[in-house]
Amino acid sequence: MKKLWKKCLVLFLCFCVMWSAGGIGNVYAKSLEEIRQEQLENKKKKDEAESQKNDAQKVVDDLQDEADDLGATYNSYNKRLQSVNQEITDTQNAIESANASISQLEKELAEAEAAEAEQYEGMKTRIQYMYENGSQSLLTTLLESGSMVEFLQRAEYVSSITSYDRKMMNSYAKLQETIKEKSAALSDKKTELSAYNDTLSAKQDELDDLVNDAGNAYSAKKGEVSAAQMSVEEYNAKIQEFRDNETALEGEAAAAQAALAQQILQQQQQQQQQGGTTGGDGSDGSDAGNAGDADNTPQIPTENTGGSISYSDADLKLMAAIIQAEAGGESYAGQLAVGTVIMNRVKSSLFPNTLSGVIYQTNQFQPVRDGHLALILERGPNESCTNAARQVLNGYRSGDWLFFMTKKWADYYGITGYTMIGNHAFFRNWGAN
Helix, strand or coil: CHHHHHHHHHHHHHHHHHHCCCCCCCCCHHHHHHHHHHHHHHHHHHHHHHHHHHHHHHHHHHHHHHHHHHHHHHHHHHHHHHHHHHHHHHHHHHHHHHHHHHHHHHHHHHHHHHHHHHHHHHHHHHHHHHHHCHHHHHHHHHHCCCCHHHHHHHHHHHHHHHHHHHHHHHHHHHHHHHHHHHHHHHHHHHHHHHHHHHHHHHHHHHHHHHHHHHHHHHHHHHHHHHHHHHHHHHHHHHHHHHHHHHHHHHHHHHHHHHHHHHHHHHHHHHHHHCCCCCCCCCCCCCCCCCCCCCCCCCCCCCCCCCCCCCCCHHHHHHHHHHHHHHHCCCCHHHHHHHHHHHHHHHHCCCCCCCHHHHHCCCCCCHHHHHCHHHHHHHHCCCHHHHHHHHHHHCCCCCCCCCEEEEHHHHHHCCCECCEEECCEEEECCCCEC
16 A cells, blocks of 8 residues: 555656656745745744743743752751650650659658658557556566566667667658658659740740641642643643654655656656756755655666866865765764765766755755754864865765665655665665665
8 A cells, every 4th residue: 555655646746747847956946945944934933942841941940949948948847846746745754754753752751651650659659558557567577587687688678669669760750851852853853844845835836837837838839840840741742743743844845855856867768768868967865755666766877976076175165064964973984975975966967067056956955955054164064074075075985876865764765775874875766776
């Protein structure tokens, strides 16, 4: 189906060529020029959209930086708030621990006071008993001892009872004093902790407000980033539309260039039928395509297109500039190949016989049309392209090619047998090579 479509296109283009009475390069000059103007306008709009997208992206980046700063502030406040919350928790736990300790001390104090009271009551009872029974009773108890040892033991016993009571009373008094001191210290600590807790609570309220404000500002800024990003995406969609249109226009230009190439073949056929050749001009193929299938496309007779030409410094600069415009990013071999195509055309009867005539032939080299060539001429070509230009002007040829294009278009128009050097397909015939 694709092959049949190509044949129909070829027949249509050939009909247009045969119908027209204009010279080579003039039949499709207007349509090509219109296409090129559309391409230039499309490129201009695409460049504007890309510039606007870059501006929008800068806004996005600036807003994102602001959002990042606000996010960092929010996180900082949030961490501080978490730290204060932890301090409040720790302080409240300390207060609860102090309360528990105070309660335990109060219990111990109550127990000590009760023990002291009990001891005191017991001591009073014992003293009361001894005094109520009088000294005689105590003396009788001592005298009833069976021996001096027993007497001394009983006397010592009475004394020790009194001493024990005094010791226990002093002990309980000291214990109560110690408990009261601990309780007072814990009370002071509790008061201090309570005051600190109040300070932390106030700080917590302040940080709550800061966190809320920072969080709201961060959320709002993220909303601005999202809105700005949508603008960038809209520009991306526009740019993609221009790129799609660029691809479509590239196809239209290639089809029109293919028709011009067919004119060259038609003229060559006519020259052969008339039994002679002329020194006429031809057409370029830097971005042209094949106008027919390999099995029915007339072949361009091989010519001797080698040899040097006389050239001026201006010619050298022009050749170097067109090589740089078409193959500045290619290898030196690729630059020589582009120069070879141009010199082969200068030497061929199918193309203009001057360097400027070939380069500036109507609607041929894209850099001529889009102003890239003029820009390089203004700035001056680089050393590599100047060396390649000098070499081909002095007679070097890397092939007999008359055309070159990207592999995409060479395959699209069914050209076979081309030679790939870098990103360009080089060939002589529009069809099989």
